[in-house]
Amino acid sequence: MGEKTAGNGDRPRGVLTPEDRAYLAGETDYEYSQSEINARRRIRERIYHSLLDGHYLFTALDSRDCWQIFDPRHQPRLVEDEDDESVSRGMAYADEYTEEEWSRMKKALEGWLALIYSGVEEPPLLGQEVFASLVEGGIRQVIENQNCLLDEFDLTIETQRDVSDDELLDMFETGESLTNDELVHLFKHDLIGGDDLLNSIEGRSETVRTDYTDDDSSK
Known part of the structure; x- marks a missing residue:
């Protein structure tokens, strides 16, 4: 018998379905843009409610259950007979x-x-x-x-992105996406002005609101 670790396609549904994983991995595409918008919304909603479930999972599960989630001795491995493809797959455990x-x-x-x-x-x-x-x-x-x-x-x-101040400034001037920390860093080192900082952060906030509005309008 040979052991094979279950990959993305073999794993059962978690927060994501196998179809969701294939889409996010770029392995499949949706024929219609509306179908893709709907799929992304479903993924966001499941993640949101999974995050809310975190409170129940920790407070309701016994501490033994918590550590068993991460204990390899309690995680099944998918195994199959390498010499006989007709043999049904089974589950094995490792220390x-x-x-x-x-x-x-x-x-x-x-x-x-x-x-x-x-x-x-x-x-x-x-x-x-x-x-x-x-x-x-x-x-x-x-x-x-x-x-x-x-x-x-x-x-x-x-921790920080491994780029120089000049590279960050070039990225800012060409319109590439910077984190708020990177924008503040440029401001603190007098590489951009206060108006540039505020406009950039406000612009990113507006983009987020617009993205949500675009998705929500398609419901």
């Missing part, structure tokens, strides 16, 4: 993640954090402080709900 499985899990967890950060960093929940408060609040829930003995938790993150 630890393979390098490929851990890489995929790591990217998945980073993806959730990136999704949350990008959501609160943009309008209407603007600011790094919001993300920091969410991290602190999540850790506090663990301490209070699972009676953890943790007196202090320090987390400092320093």
Whole structure:
């Protein structure tokens, strides 16, 4: 028997359906633009309600259930007989993640954090402080709900896009998308004026509102 890790096409429905994954991966297209708009709206709505479910998942699940979600010994692997394609597929378990499985899990967890950060960093929940408060609040829930003995938790993150000030300014002047932090950085270093900063941030906010309006008008 050979072991095969279930890929995107093999995995059952989660927040996304297999069809959603194929679309987001660029493997399939919709024939009509309205169908694509409707699909994107359905994906956003499922993600939104999945985020709201986070409160129930943590507070209602036993702590044992929580860690078993991430324990490789409780995650089934899809296996098939490499010598006989007619043999039905079965499930197997392993004591630890393979390098490929851990890489995929790591990217998945980073993806959730990136999704949350990008959501609160943009309008209407603007600011790094919001993300920091969410991290602190999540850790506090663990301490209070699972009676953890943790007196202090320090987390400092320093990261930035690997571009020079001149490259950022060129990107700004050519109309490329910059984050609010990058815009503020240009302003603090006297590379753009206050009006440029405000107009850029307001313009991005207007774009977000316009995108939602365009989608909503097609309901």
